Amino acid sequence: MVARTGIGFDAHRFEKGRPLRLAGVTISHDRGLSGHSDADVALHALADALLGAAALGDLGKFFPSSDRRLAGIDSRKIVAKVVAILGDSGWRPDSIDISIIAQEPRLQPHVSEMRKQVADLLGLSVSSVSVKATTTDFLGAVGRGEGIAALAVANIVTSLPSKRESTGKSVQSARIRKEPSGSGAGTKASRTKVQAKAVSRRKRSRVLKKPFAR
Numbered sequence: 544m545v546a547r548t549g550i551g552f553d554a555h556r557f558e559k560g561r562p563l564r565l566a567g568v569t570i571s572h573d574r575g576l577s578g579h580s581d582a583d584v585a586l587h588a589l590a591d592a593l594l595g596a597a598a599l600g601d602l603g604k605f606f607p608s609s610d611r612r613l614a615g616i617d618s619r620k621i622v623a624k625v626v627a628i629l630g631d632s633g634w635r636p637d638s639i640d641i642s643i644i645a646q647e648p649r650l651q652p653h654v655s656e657m658r659k660q661v662a663d664l665l666g667l668s669v670s671s672v673s674v675k676a677t678t679t680d681f682l683g684a685v686g687r688g689e690g691i692a693a694l695a696v697a698n699i700v701t702s703l704p705s706k707r708e709s710t711g712k713s714v715q716s717a718r719i720r721k722e723p724s725g726s727g728a729g730t731k732a733s734r735t736k737v738q739a740k741a742v743s744r745r746k747r748s749r750v751l752k753k754p755f756a757r
């Protein structure tokens with residue numbers, strides 16, 4: 544199994560009359576964030592981190608703000624689509640850490656619901672998803688309450704055996720690494736098990752792809 548890490552950053556300014564959406568949770572506040580989509584800054588940072596981990600580019604490449612079909616889109620659909628894109632490239636999310644940087648409102652009461660939302664979205668357990676809230680101690684634009692920023696780190700792992708592992712000499716060593724003491728290491732049966740797992744992950748990716756009907 545191969546693991547990689549990606550980082551994502553995003554920031555949006557406040558705008559009156561819009562709902563505040565953070566990490567898939569609607570938070571009661573007198574202002575929301577301005578943006579082309581629902582402006583969920585935490586999910587945008589997360590999606591960017593996932594793409595970055597797979598070196599597939601950035602969010603703007605797949606979701607250009609010029610695309611009118613994306614106006615007001617629920618950012619959970621953006622993340623679901625990114626997970627599907629990663630799945631097509633043989634990757635799946637493994638663990639996530641998100642920091643939301645906001646002077647206001649107080650986010651701590653919403654953190655556990657945010658973790659649950661992100662975990663559900665990525666098909667991970669809540670214990671693999673960290674969401675943290677911090678302030679800038681009144682420094683800068685965020686400190687003046689002009690907007691909210693978010694940072695995310697995504698760890699991803701291979702969801703399919705790589706081409707190199709499916710043929711040739713490296714197969715043996717790859718299998719031994721996966722199943723160091725198993726009696727079936729390297730056998731046809733153990734390989735079928737690995738492939739079955741990979742297929743079920745691909746199916747999950749397809750399920751996630753569905754809600755994003757363009």
Ligand SMILES: [Zn+2]
Binds near residue numbers: 553
């Ligand atoms: Zn954004």
